[in-house]
Amino acid sequence: MKIFFRLLLIIVCFSNLVQAQTGAEIGREHLLIDTGWRFALGHPFDTQKDFQNGTGYFSYLAKTGYGDGAAAASFDDRSWRKLNLPHDWAVEQPFNEKASFSHGFKAIGRNFPDASVGWYRKSVFIPKGDLGRKMSIAFDGVFRNSIVWVNGHYLGNEPGGYLGFEYDITDYLNYGGENVIAVRVDVTMEEGWFYEGAGIYRHVWLNKNNPLHVVPNGTFVQSKVNGENASIAASVTLKNDALTIGEFNITQEIVDAGGKVVASAGIDRLSLKALQEQEFSTNITLNNPKLWDLEHPYLYQLITKINTRGQIVDTYKTSFGIRTIHFDANKGFFLNGKRVQIKGTNNHQDHAGLGVALPDELQYFRISKLKELGSNAYRCSHNPPTVELLEACDRLGMLVIDENRLMGINDQHLNDMKRLIIRDRNHPSIISWSICNEEWNIEGNITGARIATTMQAYVKTIDSSRAVTAAISGGIGNGISTVIDLLGYNYVATKNTDKQHQKFPAQLSWGTEEGSTVASRGLYVDNRPKNELAAYDVKQNDNFLSLEDGWKHYAARPYLAGMFIWTGFDYRGEPTPFGWPSVLSYFGMLDLCGFPKDSAWYLKSWWTEQPTVHILPHWNWPGEENQAKDVWVYSNCEEIELFLNKRSLGKKRMETNGHLSWTVKYTPGVLEAVGFKNGKKVQSDTVKTTGKPTQVSVIQEKIAIENPNIAILRLAVKDASGNRIPDAVNEINFEVNGPAKIIAVGNGNPTSLEADQFIEEIAVIKINNLQEKAISGINDLNEITKSTQDWQAAFSQDRTQDFGKKVKAIAYQGDFDLAEWNDQTKITFFYKSLGKEQSIYINGKKIASAISAAEKGNSFVLDRSVLKAGKNNITFLATPLLKVNSWDVVNADPGAFQLLTPPAKWKRKLFSGLAQVIVQKTAGKGEVSIKATGDGLKPAFFKIKL
Incomplete structure (x- = not known):
C-alpha cells in the first residue's frame, strides 16, 4: 500500500510538472474579456450601500486575500445588472441642475453619492494548462480611482482615469477553475473640467505569457531615412519571470502591409537571470521604404520572436511607420521633408449617447469626419487617448499631439508621463508630446518654468525624436513660455506672437487652441433666454478671435506651424457662455453626433483643394x-x-x-x-423653402474600416417632394430586429435633456427581520403562517457541531417589501443556501421543496400570484449548516429579490432636422432591420448587414 501511494505521489507531481512546463512553453495570448460583466452602484461612504466592503475584521490592505463585501470571491452578484464593456454609467444618469456644470449636469459626483461609486465583477475560467505561464490583467482605462481584486486579493489602486494599468495575477489564480475579478470605481471627485464619464470605459485584457517574455509596450522602433534606404533601430525589453536563468535568441522581422517579410535581424546566445529585465537592440536596413504620410499612411509591422531551445516562446507585434518630422523656428512643420501647415482640431473623447464608452469603429468615423473638413492634426485634449484612437490616426493619416494629464516633477507625475510615452511612442501619427495645458497658477512664473524644464528634459530621456510642447493661455514672455521648445499659443487675441518670435527667434511655435467660436447647429438667430446661438462665425468676446480671423493670423505667419481649432467636435460639459439647461459645449465645428455646423465648410473651403460652396442660413x-x-x-x-x-x-x-x-x-x-x-x-x-414633414428618412454613415460591428444612422424627415426639412423637431421612435441592438441616440442639441440611454431598470430587494426557531424537520409546516413573537434573531447562536446535535431542523422567517409593479417586470429570487437541505415558502405558498445546498445558489422566477404589493412573508425550513472548524463562516444571507423592468423604447427628437442612432452587432453575421417612426409620418424601413 505504501508503494502504491508513493507511486501515486510521483505521478501527481510529474503531472503537475508537465502542466507547468506545458504552460510555460505556450506563447503569448492577448484575450479581450469585455463580455459578461456584472455591475451595480455602490456608495462612497455608506457601507450598507457599498456592499459592506472594507468592514471585515482583517483589512485587504493588511492581510492578503481579505477582500470583503463585493470584493470577495464568494460574493453573490447574481442580482446585479449584466453588461459588456466598455461601459460609462455616467451617461445613463439623468440630468440635474445641481450637478456639475463642467461635466454636463449628469447626476454624479459629490452631490449624488448614490451614483458616484460603481462595482464591476466578472468570473473567468483559467485552464490548468496555464499553470507555469505569466498571467496578468490589463485595463486600458477606468474613470476613476479604481481598486482591483482577483479572488479577494487586493491588486492595487489607480487614481487617474486615463492611463492604462496592468496587474500580475499569476500566483493568485485558481488553475482549472473560476476566478473572480472585482473592480470598485469612484467618481466622487472630478479630474478635469469637462465630461469624463464613469466606469470601465476602455477595454480589459487577460494576458498570458511565457515566463520569458516581452514586457508590456516593450518595443521601440525608430527610423532614419537615408536616401533610398531606411535604418531601423528596434529595441525590445525582455523580462525573465522564471526562477531560473533563461537562455534565448531574438529575431526581429519587418513585415510590409501585404504580410511579406522585407528585412530582418537577430541576436543569439543571450541570457537573463531569474526575475531580471533588460533591453536589447537590433539595427535593420530596409531598402526603398514606403513612407508614412497624410495621403498614404503606410504601416509596417515589426515582429519580435523569442526563441528558447529551438522553440518560439513569445511573439510580439509592433505596428510602425517610417517618416521624418521636424519643426523649424521660421518655417513651421515638415513631414518627410515637405512643409505641412498644421490644420488641427482639439477634441475630448465623448460622443452622443455613449459618453466616453466608444466602440473602436467610432474612432475611425470621428477621424474621417475631421479629415473631410480638411483637418490633418488632432490634439488629445487634455489627457492620454485610447489606443484605438491612435490606431485610427495611424491608419487614416492624422497627425497627433499626445497630451499629459497632470503637470509635476515627483515620481508619480513623471512616471505617468513615462507610461504615456512608452505606450504610444511607436505611433507614427504622433508628432509632439504635450506636458501641460493652461496651468494658470504657474505658467507665467519661475515655478512653472522650473517644472516645465524638468519635465521636458525627462521626456527627452524616453523619446528625443519628437518636440515637446506646452499650451499657454495666459501671458507669454515669462514662465513656461521662455523654456519650452515648442510653444503652444492658446488664443492669440490676447498675445503678440510676432513679439515673442522676435524675442525668442529659435523657439518653435504653433497654435494649440484657437477660434473658440460658439454656435448652435442649424440655428441662425440668437435667442439667449433659450440658450441658442446663431451659427455665424462671430467671436465670443475680445479675448477670442473668430474662426476666420484666427486662421488668417496663422496662415499669414510661416514661423507658426499651424493651429488647432477649439474644437473639432462638441462635447459634454463646459456649455460656454451658458449654464443650465445647456449640457453640451457650443465650440465644435461638428456637433456631438458629428453633424457639421456651418463653420465646418469655412474650414473645408480653405483647408482642402476640393471645390466647395456652402450657403447659410436655411430658407424656412x-x-x-x-x-x-x-x-x-x-x-x-x-x-x-x-x-x-x-x-x-x-x-x-x-x-x-x-x-x-x-x-x-x-x-x-x-x-x-x-x-x-x-x-x-x-x-x-x-x-x-420646404413643405410640411411627411416621411422619415434614414441614411447610413460611412465608417473607414472593414467589417465594422456598428452602424451609424442619420435620421431626418422629408416633405412630399423629398426635400430634407432643416428645422424639423419631430420625435422619432426606433425599433431593431436581427442580431443587433441600439446602443446610443443623439441629436447634437446643447439644451436637450432627453435620455441618452434606454436601459433596463433593476431594483434589488433585501429580506428584513430574519428570525429563527427550532422545528422537528423540514416538513414541519406548523410555523409557516404563525406569529414570530416567540422566535429569536436569526443566527444569534453559533453554528457549531454541538448546535447541530441539539437542533436537527430550523425555520427562518423574514419579510420584504414590494412596490407595485407592471406586467413587464420580471421578479427573480436569488437564493443563497441557509441549510444542507431546505424548503422555501412565500406568503405560505411553496417555492421549493427539499432542495440541497447549492454552492452557487438557486434562482426562482416568481409568478405574480405568489406576491403582493406591500409586505410579503418568506419562510425557509432547513437542516442547519454547521461549522467544521471554529474559524469557518456559515452563510447567514438568504439572498435577494431582483425586479427587472425592460427598457423603454428608444426615441429622440430631431434637432435642426437631424438625429443619430448607433446600432451594434450582438451575435453572428446577419441582416438587421431598422424601423423609424414618427407621429403622422410615413415610417422608414432600413436594412443593414453586420
Whole structure:
C-alpha cells in the first residue's frame, strides 16, 4: 500500500510538472474579456450601500486575500445588472441642475453619492494548462480611482482615469477553475473640467505569457531615412519571470502591409537571470521604404520572436511607420521633408449617447469626419487617448499631439508621463508630446518654468525624436513660455506672437487652441433666454478671435506651424457662455453626433483643394416675408454669384481665407450660390423653402474600416417632394430586429435633456427581520403562517457541531417589501443556501421543496400570484449548516429579490432636422432591420448587414 501511494505521489507531481512546463512553453495570448460583466452602484461612504466592503475584521490592505463585501470571491452578484464593456454609467444618469456644470449636469459626483461609486465583477475560467505561464490583467482605462481584486486579493489602486494599468495575477489564480475579478470605481471627485464619464470605459485584457517574455509596450522602433534606404533601430525589453536563468535568441522581422517579410535581424546566445529585465537592440536596413504620410499612411509591422531551445516562446507585434518630422523656428512643420501647415482640431473623447464608452469603429468615423473638413492634426485634449484612437490616426493619416494629464516633477507625475510615452511612442501619427495645458497658477512664473524644464528634459530621456510642447493661455514672455521648445499659443487675441518670435527667434511655435467660436447647429438667430446661438462665425468676446480671423493670423505667419481649432467636435460639459439647461459645449465645428455646423465648410473651403460652396442660413422663415436675412457663403471659388428664385443678387469676389455675405429679404423659394473659377461655374449650393414633414428618412454613415460591428444612422424627415426639412423637431421612435441592438441616440442639441440611454431598470430587494426557531424537520409546516413573537434573531447562536446535535431542523422567517409593479417586470429570487437541505415558502405558498445546498445558489422566477404589493412573508425550513472548524463562516444571507423592468423604447427628437442612432452587432453575421417612426409620418424601413 505504501508503494502504491508513493507511486501515486510521483505521478501527481510529474503531472503537475508537465502542466507547468506545458504552460510555460505556450506563447503569448492577448484575450479581450469585455463580455459578461456584472455591475451595480455602490456608495462612497455608506457601507450598507457599498456592499459592506472594507468592514471585515482583517483589512485587504493588511492581510492578503481579505477582500470583503463585493470584493470577495464568494460574493453573490447574481442580482446585479449584466453588461459588456466598455461601459460609462455616467451617461445613463439623468440630468440635474445641481450637478456639475463642467461635466454636463449628469447626476454624479459629490452631490449624488448614490451614483458616484460603481462595482464591476466578472468570473473567468483559467485552464490548468496555464499553470507555469505569466498571467496578468490589463485595463486600458477606468474613470476613476479604481481598486482591483482577483479572488479577494487586493491588486492595487489607480487614481487617474486615463492611463492604462496592468496587474500580475499569476500566483493568485485558481488553475482549472473560476476566478473572480472585482473592480470598485469612484467618481466622487472630478479630474478635469469637462465630461469624463464613469466606469470601465476602455477595454480589459487577460494576458498570458511565457515566463520569458516581452514586457508590456516593450518595443521601440525608430527610423532614419537615408536616401533610398531606411535604418531601423528596434529595441525590445525582455523580462525573465522564471526562477531560473533563461537562455534565448531574438529575431526581429519587418513585415510590409501585404504580410511579406522585407528585412530582418537577430541576436543569439543571450541570457537573463531569474526575475531580471533588460533591453536589447537590433539595427535593420530596409531598402526603398514606403513612407508614412497624410495621403498614404503606410504601416509596417515589426515582429519580435523569442526563441528558447529551438522553440518560439513569445511573439510580439509592433505596428510602425517610417517618416521624418521636424519643426523649424521660421518655417513651421515638415513631414518627410515637405512643409505641412498644421490644420488641427482639439477634441475630448465623448460622443452622443455613449459618453466616453466608444466602440473602436467610432474612432475611425470621428477621424474621417475631421479629415473631410480638411483637418490633418488632432490634439488629445487634455489627457492620454485610447489606443484605438491612435490606431485610427495611424491608419487614416492624422497627425497627433499626445497630451499629459497632470503637470509635476515627483515620481508619480513623471512616471505617468513615462507610461504615456512608452505606450504610444511607436505611433507614427504622433508628432509632439504635450506636458501641460493652461496651468494658470504657474505658467507665467519661475515655478512653472522650473517644472516645465524638468519635465521636458525627462521626456527627452524616453523619446528625443519628437518636440515637446506646452499650451499657454495666459501671458507669454515669462514662465513656461521662455523654456519650452515648442510653444503652444492658446488664443492669440490676447498675445503678440510676432513679439515673442522676435524675442525668442529659435523657439518653435504653433497654435494649440484657437477660434473658440460658439454656435448652435442649424440655428441662425440668437435667442439667449433659450440658450441658442446663431451659427455665424462671430467671436465670443475680445479675448477670442473668430474662426476666420484666427486662421488668417496663422496662415499669414510661416514661423507658426499651424493651429488647432477649439474644437473639432462638441462635447459634454463646459456649455460656454451658458449654464443650465445647456449640457453640451457650443465650440465644435461638428456637433456631438458629428453633424457639421456651418463653420465646418469655412474650414473645408480653405483647408482642402476640393471645390466647395456652402450657403447659410436655411430658407424656412414662415411669417417673416420681406424681412432682411444675413446670407453667408463659404467657398474657395474665385467668385460667387447669388440667386433668389433664379434672379441674380450680384456676383462678388472671394477673399483668400474669407467668406462672402449678402443681406437678402426673405421670399420663399430657392436661394442658390454659384461658384466660379476662371469664369466657369465649378460648384453650387442651394437652400430651399420646404413643405410640411411627411416621411422619415434614414441614411447610413460611412465608417473607414472593414467589417465594422456598428452602424451609424442619420435620421431626418422629408416633405412630399423629398426635400430634407432643416428645422424639423419631430420625435422619432426606433425599433431593431436581427442580431443587433441600439446602443446610443443623439441629436447634437446643447439644451436637450432627453435620455441618452434606454436601459433596463433593476431594483434589488433585501429580506428584513430574519428570525429563527427550532422545528422537528423540514416538513414541519406548523410555523409557516404563525406569529414570530416567540422566535429569536436569526443566527444569534453559533453554528457549531454541538448546535447541530441539539437542533436537527430550523425555520427562518423574514419579510420584504414590494412596490407595485407592471406586467413587464420580471421578479427573480436569488437564493443563497441557509441549510444542507431546505424548503422555501412565500406568503405560505411553496417555492421549493427539499432542495440541497447549492454552492452557487438557486434562482426562482416568481409568478405574480405568489406576491403582493406591500409586505410579503418568506419562510425557509432547513437542516442547519454547521461549522467544521471554529474559524469557518456559515452563510447567514438568504439572498435577494431582483425586479427587472425592460427598457423603454428608444426615441429622440430631431434637432435642426437631424438625429443619430448607433446600432451594434450582438451575435453572428446577419441582416438587421431598422424601423423609424414618427407621429403622422410615413415610417422608414432600413436594412443593414453586420
